Amino acid sequence: MRNFELEFNSVNNHTRSLLEEYVYWGAKIEVADTQQWMYNELIDFVNFRMETASTCLFLSESNRIADSFGLCRSLLENYLLFILMCRGHKWFQVRDCSNLTEGKFKQLLAEESVRVPRAHAAGESRYTSVMKHPKLTRRLMYILDGISGGDDPGFMVPAHYFQFQEFRPDAMRLPADAYFEYHDFSQEVRASRKEYQAEMSTVYREFLSYDALLRCLELNGLTSSGATGRIEAHYVFLGSFLHPTHEAARKLHEKSNHYDGQPAIGLKHPYRAEVRLLSALYICFLTAGILDEIVRVHENAPSKYIKSSGSAEIRKLIQEVPRRYNYFWFISNAPAPFDKYRHFGYSSTVEERERWGDWTAVPDDAPKFNKEILDQLAESFSFLQAGH
Structure with a gap:
């Protein structure tokens, strides 16, 4: 046990x-x-x-x-x-196109999306592709492969x-x-x-x-x-x-709801x-x-x-x-058995339940992660203790 x-x-x-x-x-x-x-x-x-x-x-x-x-x-x-x-x-390098209008920027993105892969295939460019920056307005991201390892x-x-x-x-x-220095430095x-x-x-x-x-x-x-x-x-x-x-x-x-107001270590x-x-x-x-x-x-x-x-x-x-x-669903591992069990019982459709048969057949990409991590662990481990 x-x-x-x-x-x-x-x-x-x-x-x-x-x-x-x-x-x-x-x-x-x-x-x-x-x-x-x-x-x-x-x-x-x-x-x-x-x-x-x-x-x-x-x-x-x-x-x-x-x-x-x-x-x-x-x-x-x-x-x-x-x-x-x-x-x-x-990795990527960013191109600032903020001087363009939104229309001109979209046009440039469309043109570069065609030109860059062709140039790379022809051996004329290090960039493999181009995409819109997901965070910065009117910026392009030019994608590159890794950096060559010296003489190899x-x-x-x-x-x-x-x-x-x-x-x-x-x-x-x-x-x-803003900080102390022994010498003044030139403008350059x-x-x-x-x-x-x-x-x-x-x-x-x-x-x-x-x-x-x-x-x-x-x-x-x-x-x-x-x-x-x-x-x-x-x-x-x-x-x-x-x-x-x-x-x-x-x-x-x-x-945790008990307050005694006394100094302590923790x-x-x-x-x-x-x-x-x-x-x-x-x-x-x-x-x-x-x-x-x-x-x-x-x-x-x-x-x-x-x-x-x-x-x-x-x-x-x-x-x-x-x-x-x-029973602990972290980053790259599969969902815990309890996640599949809960998904089968609470989140699946009738058609999915008929297709899967029982919770053990729930595919890994079906359950959603429970962000209440402590509650999730307690329930998941208890599910294990119950012999599932």
């Missing part, structure tokens, strides 16, 4: 196994004669994310659940970025790999003129700094902000509209513990059982997701760079996560 506390320990133990195997995995990778530095830097990125995951695990097991959720929000954003750093081979034109590196490395938040948000230098600030703002707005990450994931076909909706729900839930949100942490506790009432389990699941799924990306990169690496990924053991642990904990 799986109860909340046993499952909490099981999930955390699996996360610990993932972290341990990740460290062991380093000795199993066989690097070929030609070293591609990108693999080292991607592992470096993951190392810091695994430090965060380890901290989340410590917080979860120390009953600092709200803080664990807040840190998981950071981990989620890094996960979305890392997907693009590993697999986001499409067949090896393409996602643009987000470079954009992440080159982005400087201080240059974007902290104008040099000041103008150059302003241009660089504008460049960093563009990189953040188009590629690295949360909204930009979602757009780029969809552009690369790395998420569907349904998955984007799930990302949004998880992101908002976790964000309520990172940003000031009234009573967000209080509602996680038993007897609340004296314990966290609810489903809350503790949810914290463990977020840590486990995020850890597995990030590790899946770095392992996949090594598994798909050209043999001239990676002779053997040595990933059999860690791949097995990663694949076990959505199978063992299938």
